[in-house]
Amino acid sequence: MTDTTITLSAADFEKVDSDVSVQLLSRPSLSYWQDAWIRLKKNTRAILSLYIVIFLAIFTLLGPSIWRVDPSLQDLNQISQAPSFAKGATLVGQYKRWNGIIVDNFPAEPDEYYETVQPVTGLKTYEKATTQQVRLIWDPVTGAGGYNIYRNQRVPEDFNDLGLPLGSTYGANEVSYEDRLSLESRPYFYSIVPTDGFDEYEVYTMLSITPRMTITVTEASDRGLIPSDDLTQIGHKINLEFHPFGTDYLGRDMLARLMEGARVSLFIGIVAPFIYVVIGVIYGGTAGYFGGYIDAFLMRFADFVVALPFLLFMILFKIAFGIGPGESGIFPMLLALILLAWPGTARLVRGQVLRIREQGYIEAAQLLGAKPTYLLLRHIIPNTMGVILVTLTFAVPSAIFTEAFLSFIGMGVAPPTPSWGSMCNDGVKTMLSHPHELIFPAVFISVTVLAFNLLGDGLTEALDSRMRSKE
């Protein structure tokens, strides 16, 4: 038999030092939001969108200080110019009326009807052709009763290809014509066709002319291109204003207009969607979460708002806010946009919420005693982010174009203040002949949309709790 008594001493009851760290936390614990933020910062798409946003901010805020051109200054010598380097022009005096040439002793109308006549001869310019005017003269034709003048921008192939009908003269003895119709310094091909006073004879004579680029002394001095309107400067060459992005239909600098338009468009295009998406989310979230009568009532009200005729109510808002004629009503327009656009988001969010609230973790959280606000903010809404961000992406161009439409009917920005949307509207009209007027504002809108798209994608990835980093 061994002795099983254990002898205990006081030392056995001494506390053991806990000097050994058993569990070292490898990194601080992160909440859901903190984790999302870190991942967002590393996300390539989000970074890209950040760069775009920075660029747009610089463009809008600093741009006008760097490129100091008045966006409403009309340069009628350079209408609808494509982007190019600065053009040169020669200074000329004021336009003087020209009475044309009427030949004496030549009948205005023929004495009898001729089956055919000779084509016009002696067609030449009266003086040097400039972009101020092109003056043509020719020799009268026996048997004619008048002449029609055409102008084309390439060599006419046949009688049906003479180009634009510029005008007519009344009588065979009126053998001159002055063309001033939007002349540019490019080759023009004029054709003269003799008529019997009513119908044309099927012959024509062609002359090719390239007018010289000119500007009057008065205009040049008005626009500060030369120091004074001293007429001794006639004949000198100067450089016209430089328009790197070209000009629009009234000769206004595109770059300056884009910068000024950015303010309105970005403000409306960002602030309005944010606000009404937030409203839509709260509204739709509440409706979806609570269900029942609250849901029914809220949704029917949303349907009601959607069915109202948009234009009618816009006009009404304009009156209600007392916007005077020709004044900019940015805040009323913002309000109007918001008030009429939120139902779309609300509906989408509600749909998502209906789906999510049946998930297991929601019930679990409820059992744990979570209040509705907490549930909505912490669990439900982050999981609807996908849908919300899609709506945001679409809301931006939608707001920009709605703003363009509203400005057009007199609500929103007043002319001459531009906005990207209204520049697009104007650019569409000259889409095929001067595409730059449409392309530039459209590109800027696309870039803005792209920024939101990328941000949205980045946010979705960042907020996706399943992708949350594990230790």
Add this chain to the structure above:
Amino acid sequence: MLLYTVKRLLAGVITVWFIATATFIAMHMVPGDPLMNDKAVSAEIRKNLEQKYGLDKPVTEQYFIFLGNMLKGDFGISFTQQNRRVNDIIRDHFPVSATLGLLAIFFAATGGILWGALTAIYRNRAPDIIIMFLVILGISVPSFVFAALGQLLLVNINSMLGQSVIPVAGWGTIWHMLMPSLVLGLGTMALLTRLMRSSMLEVVNEDYIRTARAKGLSPTRIFFRHQLRNAILPVLTILGPQIAAITTGGFVVELVFAIPGLGRYFVQAVQQLDYTVIMGTTVFYGAFLVLMVILVDILYGFVDPRVRLN
């Protein structure tokens, strides 16, 4: 289900009534005179015109007359086209807009679901980037540009063939409907693509997908049975209002393609202050919208068993 439908229909009627009233009030508050025209007329004629259209009565009385007529289904005679009843206008032109709209939705839905699924499957690879680029272009460029380009495309095709094979404008055969409905559906297609994409990306990470894969189901089966069906839900949610929006928003397309739809009337009526047409088309569209929303909500209940409504 039946009770639910009845309740919704009742609520719908009330909504339509609200729409009619709000529009009526707004219409009469907007400045401008529906009877005024380029050529000024004498006071006597003016009085006669007002009497003819009932505009000489106080506004409240006009409202109740209008309500009474509306209940009988009579919306009166158009101010601008004095030989046509508003009912006839709606009856003649709505089917055209509806056909155009439904075809557009069909394109938008099939296209949207298809492209959206594609971008989700080939995420971050070439198809995804191309399609997303097109989507962004599609929403950054205004719709009338697409309408004009679309028509131009048809003209060029016909020129190349030397014969007018596809009609460039007008209405009548299926060939007339193709390009306009495609253009009309583009905006919605872009929206649905984007929605589908984000929806699919969410769904693909769900537990039940992992379970299904673990169970050994084939990818195709998983895709169609589980992924698609769940991802479609947000698409369905907005389908209702989108159908209504497309049918009313066809104005530009109808103009460019010379289509005799109701959209043109809808817009021009406001510009010309044609009271009867404004009220008639607004009420009609309101009812249509409400109906579409109800239909889609019921459909939603069938597709998503979790959301059987209270």
Add this chain to the structure above:
Amino acid sequence: MRLILVAILLLPIVSIHAQVDATSADFETQIITISLTQEPPQLNGMKATDAVSIFMLSHVMEGLVRYDRRGNIAPGVAENWEMDESSATFWLRKDAKWSDGTLVTAHDFVFAWRNALKPSTASEYAFILYPLKNAEAINRGEMDPSQLAVVAEDDYTLRIQLERPTGYFIKLTAFTTYFPVKQSFFESKGDRYAADAQDLIYNGPFRMTEWTHSASLKMVKNELYWDRDSISLNGIYADYITADTRARLNLFIDGKVVFTALDGETYKDALTKKFRIKRFTTGTVFFLEYNHRPGRVTANQHLRKAIQNVFDTNEMVNKVLATPGNLPGESLFPVWLDGVEDKFRREYPAPLAKLDLARAKEHLEIAQRELGQSPLPPLVLLVGDSPTAAKQAEYLQGLLKSKLGLDIKIDVQTFKQRLAKMTAGNFDIVAAGWGPDFDDVMTFGDLFASWNLNNRGRYNNPEYDRLVRIAMNSSEPKIRMDAMGGLQQILYDDAAILPQYEQGVIYLMHPKLKGVVRRVVGADPDFTYARVVK
């Protein structure tokens, strides 16, 4: 694969030069296809006011007289007529028939004119019947329609008494409001008159056989028309209805329509396709109308003179509008109006505005002193919502700001709102236009008489009124034209309005379609005497 995609995407932008076989003008059947700009809103001739309705009516109906190919008055339902200071008589032909086989009689005219003047018909063009004695009183409800001094002496003789000497009365009877209406047919249709193709009977060169609202309508040659041998076309089918100029150009390129108007943008496409472009001055004059009501800044003559001295109509026409066909706006009276023997503007040349900045500034200073405000408050420029109007308004805004330092606020309004504001006087300047109703100086001359309701600026000048009355009450051409010349001078001296331009349009016409006439008044374009050649 990707290349094909890119190619398809770029296809619309590439301009293809090949032509499509056109089906719009068929030589064998002599049928042409056109497009209308809008659904005709009103085919009741007694009430029609818009261009499309008048176009339709002028082809399917006919009045006492009509315009021939060269634009001169020719016999219509009436074979002969005579007129003096106080009366007119028309002798109708005995073979003018309605499309239901019955004859057109003088009674049809009496009925139509009485009906148009009845206040309950509420016709906006009733005023064009006012040269008839008692017409105005009837229209005001002061007399019964039966008191209209127009009598059908028998079935084929129409005796008319005139309210005052009206030298241009014969031309008036070519207008839609003067067209005949068969009483029994009209009354049998009641509210449905002119609602559909079968709710009208026709006495013109064509008749309407089909009408699908907002979509299409068809006109075919009227075999019962008295002059059917002069009509070559067998049918005019309006298969498309759209206001979009680009869409109509595309239809033309596709060979589907024979005619389309071009605007500032679409003409460039037409040029590349090598189509023959034609030009036509529509006869409408556009001008800025000032608000002359007391208390308005624009009631001050010196302010108006200042603006007159800086506005260059040539710059507006050549650089801003930039389409051929527009003429510089030099006067309220357009160039096509006839004077005594030659054109009005050649006998009475318009006083030319001098561009003089120094003078303008002087006027401005005087205005500021007289109004007691320096600088002047912003002026409100009221415009419509068409794209051309907006462009012009912006140009004016820039011009007045840079040359005179005047602030202009642009007030864009849709049609009805703009009219309401004009009538209420809620503007400083409004961009307005006026198209001729009939082929005589008076259609422009009386526009600014103080009693004219269309004078929405309320310009009130007793001297102007006096001259208008002289012209109204005389049938002596020299006296009338002198008075009108005087009006032109007053408008310039007083700068009562600022003429901007005379509208011109350019258009395309199928090369095989000949004989189409473009008119300033009446049906435009007029296909009545057109024919398709091989």
